[in-house]
Amino acid sequence: MSEQKKLSNKELKELKKKEKAARRAAQKEVDGKPPGENPNAPAPSGGDKPQQQQQQQKQKSKKQVSAPSTTQIKKSINKPVKASTVESKVPSAFSHLSTREQRTAKLPLNLLNIIHPKILELSGLCANYSIVGSIARCKAMLEVFKIVIMDYQTPENSMFSRSLTAYLSHQIDYLKNSRPLSVTMGNAIRWMKQEISVLPIDMAELDAKKEMAEKIDIYIKEKIEYTDKMIIKFASTHITENSTILTFGHSKVLEELFLHCYNEQNKKNITIIIIDSRPLFEGKTLLKNLIAKGLKNCKYYVITALSNVLEEIKIDYVFLGAHSMLSNGRLYSRVGTALISMMSYKRDIPILVCCESIKFSERIQLDSVTQNELGDYNNLMDFFTDSPKKKNFALESFIKQKQLESKPSKQQQTQKQKNTQSQKDQNFKLEIPGGDSDESPLKKDISNISNLKILNIMYDLTPAHYINKIITELGALPPSSVPVIIREYKTN
Amino acid sequence: MSAINAAKDKDLHILMDTFISKLKRKQIHGSYNVAIETAQLLVKVVSLTKWTSLEQLISSISLIGKRLVDAQPRAYTCGNVVRRVLALIRDELEDEEKTKGSTTESSNVGSSMFNLLTPAKTDAQNKNKSGINDQRAVIIQSIRDLVDEIRNVDQEIEGMLDDLVHDNETLLTPTPSSQTVLRFLKRARQKRKFKVMVTECFPNDTAVAHNFAKQLAEANIETIIVPDTSVFAVMAGVSKVIVGTRCVFANGGSVTESGVSTVVECAREHRTPVFAVTGLYKLSPCYPFNRESLIEFGNSGKVVKFQENTLVENAETANPLYDYVPPENIDIFITNVGGISPNFIYRIVLDNYKQEDIDL
Numbered sequence: 064m065s066e067q068k069k070l071s072n073k074e075l076k077e078l079k080k081k082e083k084a085a086r087r088a089a090q091k092e093v094d095g096k097p098p099g100e101n102p103n104a105p106a107p108s109g110g111d112k113p114q115q116q117q118q119q120q121k122q123k124s125k126k127q128v129s130a131p132s133t134t135q136i137k138k139s140i141n142k143p144v145k146a147s148t149v150e151s152k153v154p155s156a157f158s159h160l161s162t163r164e165q166r167t168a169k170l171p172l173n174l175l176n177i178i179h180p181k182i183l184e185l186s187g188l189c190a191n192y193s194i195v196g197s198i199a200r201c202k203a204m205l206e207v208f209k210i211v212i213m214d215y216q217t218p219e220n221s222m223f224s225r226s227l228t229a230y231l232s233h234q235i236d237y238l239k240n241s242r243p244l245s246v247t248m249g250n251a252i253r254w255m256k257q258e259i260s261v262l263p264i265d266m267a268e269l270d271a272k273k274e275m276a277e278k279i280d281i282y283i284k285e286k287i288e289y290t291d292k293m294i295i296k297f298a299s300t301h302i303t304e305n306s307t308i309l310t311f312g313h314s315k316v317l318e319e320l321f322l323h324c325y326n327e328q329n330k331k332n333i334t335i336i337i338i339d340s341r342p343l344f345e346g347k348t349l350l351k352n353l354i355a356k357g358l359k360n361c362k363y364y365v366i367t368a369l370s371n372v373l374e375e376i377k378i379d380y381v382f383l384g385a386h387s388m389l390s391n392g393r394l395y396s397r398v399g400t401a402l403i404s405m406m407s408y409k410r411d412i413p414i415l416v417c418c419e420s421i422k423f424s425e426r427i428q429l430d431s432v433t434q435n436e437l438g439d440y441n442n443l444m445d446f447f448t449d450s451p452k453k454k455n456f457a458l459e460s461f462i463k464q465k466q467l468e469s470k471p472s473k474q475q476q477t478q479k480q481k482n483t484q485s486q487k488d489q490n491f492k493l494e495i496p497g498g499d500s501d502e503s504p505l506k507k508d509i510s511n512i513s514n515l516k517i518l519n520i521m522y523d524l525t526p527a528h529y530i531n532k533i534i535t536e537l538g539a540l541p542p543s544s545v546p547v548i549i550r551e552y553k554t555n
Numbered sequence: 556m557s558a559i560n561a562a563k564d565k566d567l568h569i570l571m572d573t574f575i576s577k578l579k580r581k582q583i584h585g586s587y588n589v590a591i592e593t594a595q596l597l598v599k600v601v602s603l604t605k606w607t608s609l610e611q612l613i614s615s616i617s618l619i620g621k622r623l624v625d626a627q628p629r630a631y632t633c634g635n636v637v638r639r640v641l642a643l644i645r646d647e648l649e650d651e652e653k654t655k656g657s658t659t660e661s662s663n664v665g666s667s668m669f670n671l672l673t674p675a676k677t678d679a680q681n682k683n684k685s686g687i688n689d690q691r692a693v694i695i696q697s698i699r700d701l702v703d704e705i706r707n708v709d710q711e712i713e714g715m716l717d718d719l720v721h722d723n724e725t726l727l728t729p730t731p732s733s734q735t736v737l738r739f740l741k742r743a744r745q746k747r748k749f750k751v752m753v754t755e756c757f758p759n760d761t762a763v764a765h766n767f768a769k770q771l772a773e774a775n776i777e778t779i780i781v782p783d784t785s786v787f788a789v790m791a792g793v794s795k796v797i798v799g800t801r802c803v804f805a806n807g808g809s810v811t812e813s814g815v816s817t818v819v820e821c822a823r824e825h826r827t828p829v830f831a832v833t834g835l836y837k838l839s840p841c842y843p844f845n846r847e848s849l850i851e852f853g854n855s856g857k858v859v860k861f862q863e864n865t866l867v868e869n870a871e872t873a874n875p876l877y878d879y880v881p882p883e884n885i886d887i888f889i890t891n892v893g894g895i896s897p898n899f900i901y902r903i904v905l906d907n908y909k910q911e912d913i914d915l
Contacts, residue, residue, distance in 0.1 A: 154779045156792055340784040341757050347859075347866070354869045361870040365757055365858055366783050367814030371850060371875040399784030402817055405824055431788035443782065446761050447860065505765045514772035516779045518752075523788040 152440045152509070154516040160437045163190070166240045174237055179211045182234045190241035192343060197245035197386045197422065198287055198315055204238065204248055205283055208255065209276045223271055224262045231256070243436050246387035246395075246424045254282065290419045293536035295320045298382070298417055299328060306379045307334040309372075309407070312397045313345035314384020316417045322356050334360040336376065338369060340399045342442040342519070366399055373410055381407045383525075385418040390549055391427040392527030392542030394418075398520055401431070404529040413531045420535045423549050431523040440517035444503040563603045570599055571619065578627040586801050587705065587734065590632040590836045593623065594702045597640045601694050609648040609690065616641055620915040629851045629877070631802035631810065634915065635839050636701070641912040643697045647690060701836075704891070708834035709735050711891035713742040719830060719889065720747050724794040727752040727781070729818040730811055731767035732760050733799020735832045740797070741774045750777045752793065756814055757783055758857035759876060786818050796822045796829040798885070803833055804843045805904045807882030807897025810850075816878040823884050831880075832889045838900060840908040843879060851876045 153162060161169075185207045188194045194203050211234060217223045235252060238244070244252070258278055262271050294316055302308065302324045310317055324330045335353060339346030350363050364372050381403065387395040394400065394416055404414050428434050509515065527542035537548060574596050577583045583592050600619060606612040620637030627633065712735065720726070720743045728736050731753050740751055753768045755761045764780065771778040781789055796819060800809040809831060822829050843849055853876040859866045882897035895903055 156789075341755070341761075341782055347863075350866060350870055354865060359869075363859060363866070363870045363872045365874075367757060367759075367817070367878075368858075368873065368875050369814075370816035370820070370878055371813070371873075374846060374879075397784075398782070398788060401787035402784065402821060405787060405821060406817060409820065409824075430791055432792070435788075443755075443780070446757070503765045504762055505769055512769060512772045514775060514777050515768055516777070518779055518781050518785055518789065520785055520788060523785065 152515070152517050153437060154518050156432055157435070157437065157518065157520065159433075160435055160520075161243075162437050163240070163242075163439065170237070170240050174233060177230070177233055178237045179207075179214065179234060181207045181210050182237055186238050186241040189238075195343065195345065196313065196315055196384075197247045198419065200242075200245055201247035201251050201421070202283060202287055205251055205255075205279050208234075209279050212275050212279075213272050215272070217268055222264065223266075223268050224259050224264070228256055228259055231259075246426075247419075247421050250421050250424075251282070251286075255279070286421045287419065290421070290536040291316045291319055294417050294419065294534055295323050297539060298415065298534045299324050301380055301415065302330060302333060303379075304330050305332045306330070307336065307377060309336040309338065309378045309381045309403070309412070310349070311338045311346070311366075311383060311400055311403045312340070312343075313349040314382075314417065316419070317382050317384050318349055318352055320382070320417065321353060321358065325358050326356065332360070333358075334362065336362045336364070336372060336378065338364055338366055338372070338399075338403060340366045341446070342438070345397070366402065369403065369406055373406055373412075378407070378412050381412050381414045383414065383416045385416050385422055386522055387422050387424045387426075388416070388418050388533060388542075388545050389428055389524075390423075390425050390546045391429075392530075392545050393428065394525040394527075394530055394542070395424075395428065395522055396525065398431075398523045401523045401525040401529075404525045408529040414529055416530055416533045418533055418535055420537055420548055420552060423535075423545060425549055428524055431520070435523075436521040438519040438521050440509075440519050443517060443519055444506045444509065445501060446503065447501045560605050563605070567600065567603050570596060570603075571622065575623065575626040578623065578630055578633065583630075585732075585734075586630075586632040586837055587834075589630045590636050590705050590834075591702060593633045593636040594640070594698055594705065597637065598695055598698050601691060601698065607687065609644055609651065612694075613641060613644050613648070616644070617912065617915050620912075624915055629810075629849070631839055632836055634841075635802070635836055636705075637915065638840060638908050638912045639701055639836065640698055642907060642909045643701070644694055645909050645911070647694060647697075651690075705834060705836050708836070708891040709738045712832050712834075712889055713739055715889055715894065716743045716746065718894075719743075719795070720749060722747050723749065725750040725752060725792055726795050726797050727754070727786075727789070727793040727818070727822075728797045728799070729754045729756070729786075729815045730799035731756060731764035732812060733832070735834070736797055736799040737767060737770060739832055740771060740776060744774055744776050750779065752779045752781045752789060754781050754783050754786060754814065754818060756812055758874060759853060760812060783814055783817075787821050790821050790825045790827060793822070793825075793827055796827055798829060798831040798880070800831050800833045800837060800880075800888075801877065803831070803838050803888060803900060805838075805840055805901045806842055807885065807888075807900045808843050809833070809880045809882075809885065809888075810843075810877050811880055813875045813878045816880050816884070819880055819884040828886045829884060830887050830889055830894075831885050835890050835892055835903070835907065838890075838904055838907065840904045840913045846879050849877065849879050 151158070151162070153160070185194070185203055188203070189200055194200055208231070211231070212227065215227055215230060217226055231252075235244070255275075259275065262274065266274070298320050302320075308321070321333070321335055324333055335358065337346040337350050339350075346363065350361055353361055362372075362376075383394070383396060383400055383404065385394055385396050389395055394404075407414055426434070503509075505512070505515070509517075530542045532539050533542060533545070535548065537552070540548065574583075574592065577592075578589070583589050597616065597619075600616060601612065604612070604615055606615065616637065620634065620641070623630075623637065624634045716739065724747075726740070726749060728740075728751065730736055743749070751771055753764055753771070755764045768778045768780050798809075798811060798815060798819060800811050803809045811831075819829050853874045855872050855874045858872045858874050859870065861867055882900075885897050888895045888897065888900065890903075892903070
């Protein structure tokens with residue numbers, strides 16, 4: 064980096080304008096396709112890339128935010144983003160939802176230079192589902208923001224609180240790229256911005272930072288940790304000595320609830336039935352955690368076995384976690400929750416949702432299609448991966464370009480590869496298509512089959528009438544009372 | 556003469572044993588294959604066994620049927636085909652008795668206690684050899700007709716697609732392993748343009764489902780692979796659900812792949828019509844009184860891998876292969892003899908089976 068300067072607000076604005084122009088230019092080229100191989104292009108934080116960038120950042124200067132030189136910006140504008148010819152695999156009804164490629168393409172090109180390394184890291188962890196679950200993500204985000212705020216240095220001629228808000232918005236924009244923000248994250252961010260805005264103007268910068276860090280700590284304690292304790296206290300009254308409980312996926316608060324009942328309340332005969340699903344297998348994590356803490360009666364099934372499970376086992380309660388409770392009383396949670404609720408409702412099994420009030424959202428939604436999150440369809444190509452690996456689009460396209468550049472030599476190599484592959488194929492001829500292989504038969508040629516789409520959504524919407532009770536830290540309520548909570552408590 | 560019979564008996568034993576072990580090892584699988592193989596086995600049985608009267612043949616075939624059903628009680632079509640063949644023989648017997656009825660009135664009593672008192676030999680002695688050979692030929696021919704019927708099921712179902720699928724609709728199928736469904740959809744594409752959603756059927760049929768989707772896509776049908784969890788989310792956009800079945804019981808309940816029950820219940824909740832495609836040979840005269848006995852369980856290593864030994868040791872799991880779908884969740888069964896409401900299945904069953912054969 065030849066020039067290094069701190070960003071003033073004016074410069075930031077200018078930067079933004081340029082970015083917009085760049086984005087438009089890029090968008091024309093890309094229109095929903097993966098980003099090209101621009102070395103400046105924001106790398107979607109898969110395993111190793113962010114680390115590289117982190118190092119770069121560290122080299123630049125740890126606390127100083129550096130703006131790219133104008134020439135660099137021009138370069139990045141002029142470099143066309145390669146549009147790949149690969150057709151989208153998203154079903155047309157869901158095409159309004161953005162894929163990660165699209166989000167990456169939309170990202171301002173030079174945003175990366177002002178992103179805090181911790182944010183890069185978090186974004187990577189979220190993207191490959193290492194941190195999963197709305198509360199876990201929210202908590203991780205707040206912890207990172209604490210560091211980001213402490214590391215932040217106010218540019219000259221600007222006010223700490225104002226410039227910090229703007230700076231944080233950039234960080235959040237980048238974070239959104241990995242996965243859309245959860246409702247909890249949105250609520251926490253809104254709260255944080257509010258808190259920053261009310262910081263006294265004359266407060267010393269360091270004091271202000273410390274106060275913010277303290278406030279964030281308190282927020283995490285109040286809104287998440289103590290909240291969970293309250294929820295567990297309320298919910299554990301439902302679980303008796305010989306209860307059989309069915310749950311879906313992995314909810315942190317439910318895990319704590321079951322452990323609390325088993326270890327502290329000494330209800331040693333509780334049976335936990337975990338229903339799980341592809342591709343994330345979150346239920347397996349719950350199962351592992353419960354077994355590690357000594358729970359004896361755990362049962363684990365996949366969702367296709369649901370009807371048989373409900374037929375054969377008498378279940379007392381269904382406990383569900385939530386991503387969000389919407390203002391029209393519907394439960395927005397991991398995809399599959401609606402099916403579980405429907406089946407249980409029809410068999411007269413009470414359905415309880417454990418949900419912190421931080422998850423309450425003013426949004427309303429009537430079906431699972433209008434608002435949702437798209438996962439990568441490639442995650443569905445392997446049948447058993449516990450944690451699907453996130454692809455690094457920028458890296459991939461970079462490799463592709465390199466391959467194109469050195470085509471003649473590569474051709475020979477690919478031929479060689481083909482030869483070895485055909486040999487391999489011969490070796491594995493015994494493998495029956497559709498047999499016990501852990502890999503989809505489509506894995507290799509999925510992109511060549513034009514009529515084939517794959518749906519991989521993350522959430523679905525459970526109708527309010529399936530749900531008997533929502534347990535929050537404020538007490539238990541029916542789904543119809545969700546707007547009451549939002550109205551009474553959000554304004555304070 | 557007796558030496559030839561002994562040799563024939565030995566052949567028969569070998570045939571039976573190999574067939575039974577194939578059934579047990581699931582080397583013959585899929586209701587269609589089981590049905591065809593069973594019918595062909597019965598052709599051999601009819602031609603190889605020594606019998607002097609139709610009653611004798613009936614008892615020996617029902618004995619064989621019992622052995623087969625005991626060997627693999629959930630290869631439902633096997634039992635069905637045996638019962639169909641028994642019904643054919645009984646029809647033949649009735650005809651015989653009718654013609655005889657003019658001479659002796661007593662035989663009208665049919666298969667009652669009276670038969671126990673009259674020695675069967677007198678009948679046999681009355682008959683000349685050519686009579687038996689004629690009957691043998693007639694019975695073999697009617698079993699062959701049955702095989703033809705089973706083979707042509709798909710074609711006859713395809714004839715009804717005009718009434719079932721319209722342009723621009725979205726179908727969802729939770730049974731990608733059904734060849735009948737695959738052929739039906741491919742055939743329907745020649746007349747209509749529609750989308751198909753395919754559920755993945757994890758853990759048993761996921762690869763099959765992906766292959767199924769590929770085949771549909773190659774047949775120029777817009778196909779969407781839908782994970783089993785997302786069914787509720789997409790159901791609102793589905794106009795019809797098409798289901799393949801393994802077996803349909805007299806009450807209209809059916810046995811299909813695991814996971815289907817949830818899907819059709821979801822369809823019922825959304826008021827989405829569900830139609831099942833099935834052949835007449837899959838109709839069973841039995842009633843599904845004991846639901847647990849209907850379901851077969853498979854390799855639970857597909858649910859929790861055996862490598863994850865702490866989980867395997869400490870948690871219980873199961874991998875049901877089938878699902879029972881109650882009659883109220885299916886709107887209509889599309890068979891080779893037309894559309895049949897689940898409530899009406901029992902009547903069709905009465906037409907094709909004889910009451911005496913329900914318990915083999």
